[in-house]
Amino acid sequence: MVMALDSKAVAYSAPGKALLAGGYLVLLPQYSAYVVALSARIHAVVSEEEERANTHKRVTIAAYSPQFKDGEWVYSLGDGSDKSSLSPVLTSAYGNNPFLEAAIRTVVAYSHASGSRMLKKNVSIKIYSDDAYHSQDDRVTSPTTQSRFHYHLNSIRDVPKTGLGSSAALTTAVIAALFSFYLPDLDPLDPSNLDKVHNLAQLAHCTAQKKVGSGFDIASAVYGSVQYSRFAADIISNELFDPNSVESVDKFSNLVKNLVESDWKMTHIPSSLPPGLSLLMGDVKTGSETPKMASMVLDWREKNPARANEVWTLLDQSNTALVNTLYQMSTLAEKDPRSYAQLLEAGIEDSSPNILHQLRENFLEIRKYLRIMTIESHALIEPQPQTDLLDKCNQIPGVIGGVVPGAGGFDAISILALESKIQDIKDFTSKSKDSEFSDLIWLDLKEQRIGLQRESLSLYNNL
Incomplete structure (x- = not known):
């Protein structure tokens, strides 16, 4: 019409x-x-x-x-x-x-x-x-x-x-x-x-x-x-x-x-992501019932308050660490652009420790506690197929880390990657014969x- x-x-x-x-x-x-x-x-x-x-x-x-x-x-x-x-x-x-x-x-x-x-x-x-x-x-x-x-x-x-x-x-x-x-x-x-x-x-x-x-x-x-x-x-x-x-x-x-x-x-x-980093969102063509999952998590928390508080405290510390690392990168980019450019050029594959490795560890720590919640609450926050997909994505050059954002489940995954490698990442997954990538479609969007x-x-x- x-x-x-x-x-x-x-x-x-x-x-x-x-x-x-x-x-x-x-x-x-x-x-x-x-x-x-x-x-x-x-x-x-x-x-x-x-x-x-x-x-x-x-x-x-x-x-x-x-x-x-x-x-x-x-x-x-x-x-x-x-x-x-x-x-x-x-x-x-x-x-x-x-x-x-x-x-x-x-x-x-x-x-x-x-x-x-x-x-x-x-x-x-x-x-x-x-x-x-x-x-x-x-x-x-x-x-x-x-x-x-x-x-x-x-x-x-x-x-x-x-x-x-x-x-x-x-x-x-x-x-x-x-x-x-x-x-x-x-x-x-x-x-x-x-x-x-x-x-x-x-x-x-x-x-x-x-x-x-x-x-x-x-x-x-x-x-x-x-x-x-x-x-x-x-x-x-x-x-x-x-x-x-x-x-x-x-x-x-x-x-x-x-x-x-x-x-x-x-x-x-x-807030904003540090320069030179981009967010990729990958649709797996399924979707999730967020209210139902939230109810399951809250029910688990109500029945196991001590354990839930322990997990949530550790998860909060991991979230805070991620945000602090992003802030440190933004500060470095502003105060020492030459060193920051060298950091991005070296990339996540550089064997010497750098802040990109720290950022990857932050993502892995967050996912660890989300998987614990998945097991203990029975809510599919990071279900196994999404775990396999995120692990496979971490092996692609240029990928720093990722999560199933928000409530989790089978919604689109979020991947943080070097901006200079975005097209290479998309090309890699489209040509790969790995089953984890078979239903993955990268959405046409970026941070705004x-x-x-x-x-x-x-x-x-x-x-």
Whole structure:
């Protein structure tokens, strides 16, 4: 479906992520995580949809994801006089989309409490995603040869995801675009508003999941590559998950506004990988059920608190060591660029000890404790096929180390490698007859420090 864009439309995009260090520990505020933002982005384009008749005091919000079969969700809202204005009713027949619905509900509530005059407008949301978020087995060409966005033969629920945080990027991009549309005098990227967008996106994401998660994926989608420590889980009360839990639309909206504009006391320190190093993400075309795995780990922790604390303390020390090594490399690159260039030239294969060997040991230590958690919790954090794949990757010249990021499982693996060797690594695995590489596809992405950003409408011409 090719749709013209209103010149008054607004477009925002948010990046995917790789949780390089801090998996599971990030659930608790005393631990920090190292999150790398990725160049794969999800885009939301919001405009007024004037062609739909606005009758019976109902407002229509129509969302389209034209890259996927049956990618249409049409919601009906009340006009603000009762709680139906905060409960999007799905009127299309293609299945629900909880993250989209929660994003709409949350930003509408905030906009209502902020006195928006745009809430009676019918709205169109067009959503686009870069290739790396989904396996590309069913990919077809895009409407224009210049487009970065490819289309799929199947519906979005039938196309495997690669585990880059698509729900967080979707929620963040939609929140930002709707925020800009409903409150046109406020710039979502202004520092005074960016935290509000973050808090709105966290609330919406938790609402969709019906629980309060760690929030690292939303933080990265908003702020980019960061060292992150979470907010207190009890800051979000259960009544904020359902507008019907309070007696009026005004009260619910004010609860949302007060929460969004409060200090969440979380930490997000801008970070980036050292120069000359690149992150490779390898899809194994499977994917994992993250909530189920997290439940298994938390159950293990509850039943074995002493042992779990022992393992988590050692894992945290390994995570901290990795981050410190990366920081030391960045400092060396800045203060002594000649020595740093010589270090990269010598590479990981150099027999004399250097900081690259230290970085590899950091990865191996992290993986050791993740495998212990795998065995003891029975959650497939680093399942054997992923262990074999990562071990094989470590034998390739130029590879420093890697992990199954985030919650682990069969999501895309993360490999840190010398930037100068990236193409050699890809060529090696594509030509190798080793069975470990048979299902491996390197995703077309890299680290991108920037989080949420506004996009030019020209990017979506003729789509």
